[in-house]
Amino acid sequence: MDNIFKDLDTQNSLASLSEEHSIYIQQLLTCVEIGKALTSTFNMDQILVIILKRLSELIKAKNWTLFLLDPNAQELYFEVVVGLDKRSLSDVRIQLGEGIAGTVALTGEPILVPEVKHDSRFTNRVDDLTGFVTHSLICLPLKMQGSVIGVIEIVNPEDMSIFQDNFMPLLSVLADYVAIAIHNSRNYRKIESLSITDDVTGYYNTRFMHQHLDQLLYHEQEVSLVFLDLDDFKEVVDKHGHLLGSKILGEAAVVIASRLGDEDRLVRYGGDEFVIILPLQDKHVAFDKVVEIRKALAAASFLQDDGLKVKVTASFGIANYPSDAADKKELLQLADNSLYRSKDLGKNSITVA
Numbered sequence: 001m002d003n004i005f006k007d008l009d010t011q012n013s014l015a016s017l018s019e020e021h022s023i024y025i026q027q028l029l030t031c032v033e034i035g036k037a038l039t040s041t042f043n044m045d046q047i048l049v050i051i052l053k054r055l056s057e058l059i060k061a062k063n064w065t066l067f068l069l070d071p072n073a074q075e076l077y078f079e080v081v082v083g084l085d086k087r088s089l090s091d092v093r094i095q096l097g098e099g100i101a102g103t104v105a106l107t108g109e110p111i112l113v114p115e116v117k118h119d120s121r122f123t124n125r126v127d128d129l130t131g132f133v134t135h136s137l138i139c140l141p142l143k144m145q146g147s148v149i150g151v152i153e154i155v156n157p158e159d160m161s162i163f164q165d166n167f168m169p170l171l172s173v174l175a176d177y178v179a180i181a182i183h184n185s186r187n188y189r190k191i192e193s194l195s196i197t198d199d200v201t202g203y204y205n206t207r208f209m210h211q212h213l214d215q216l217l218y219h220e221q222e223v224s225l226v227f228l229d230l231d232d233f234k235e236v237v238d239k240h241g242h243l244l245g246s247k248i249l250g251e252a253a254v255v256i257a258s259r260l261g262d263e264d265r266l267v268r269y270g271g272d273e274f275v276i277i278l279p280l281q282d283k284h285v286a287f288d289k290v291v292e293i294r295k296a297l298a299a300a301s302f303l304q305d306d307g308l309k310v311k312v313t314a315s316f317g318i319a320n321y322p323s324d325a326a327d328k329k330e331l332l333q334l335a336d337n338s339l340y341r342s343k344d345l346g347k348n349s350i351t352v353a
Helices: 002-038 044-058 099-107 125-130 165-195 206-218 233-240 242-257 283-299 328-344
Strands: 061-070 075-082 093-095 111-113 137-144 147-157 223-230 265-270 273-279 314-321 350-352
Touching: 044 061, 044 075, 044 165, 061 099, 075 099, 075 147, 093 099, 099 111, 099 137, 099 147, 137 165, 147 165, 206 223, 206 265, 206 273, 206 328, 223 233, 223 242, 223 283, 223 328, 233 242, 242 265, 242 273, 242 283, 273 283, 283 314, 283 350, 314 328, 328 350
Parallel strands: 314 350
Antiparallel strands: 061 075, 061 147, 075 093, 111 137, 137 147, 223 273, 223 314, 265 273
């Protein structure tokens, strides 16, 4: 009889070990899948959704929240929310030190709370806004190079054993994965932005112009194109020097951009020449907008911070796809030709193809 009980104990122990082994394998596989996701895309929205989906499969919970830290305001905002309507939280900000998430962001240390009603740091501000009821949560800092860049919360996990200490190494690895994903995505955005940004004005460069026009014309969207350059700018540079000349270009770009809509794009084409891309706008709309830009440039005084009041005017050429041009090359050529007709007519004027 004793041997029978020993056999049963052995079988139970083996079953328990087998179950633990299965869970361990599942955790490793999830880590591998998340690792693959890190190299699948540099789009932060996509990669965070992928990672949180994998995490939610591994650790069942009612709600997952990813906060990112605004480095300027030094407050957390909701970046990804699983289990709640993010729209109700879009304007909510969490101050450093506020609640569990704010405390983790401030200290850089994880906090595990099996029962929030027993923790004085917990605040129910988000619960009151959403109608959600938080019972327990795990809050992990997201760090890069020792600095907190965000916080991830697992709210109301189904398996309370996750609060045990032996789960912390896994949770730390997962938090590191999320932090790496965010860091990589941000670096990619910076590099991408630099590749399409003009150094002098801070607006777009010709590389962006070609990419954007290719995309617009591929979808056969109407687009008006404006070429402009500053009149007699060589004389301005000869008088004030190249450094102040570049500063005028930057100030002029700001004046031009102030008259553009959200979907319009300003490009520094080269030298003192600019291109304005006006999607879904015919030549009549484009002409009216250019009239306002011409007036604004003529009325502006540049280099006032340097104790000067430099006056500059500009000449413009407008062409439209598809009414004037059949492709990008022809559109650029027609707008450029129209600009030079304006210069021939006496400058500070507008010519339409």
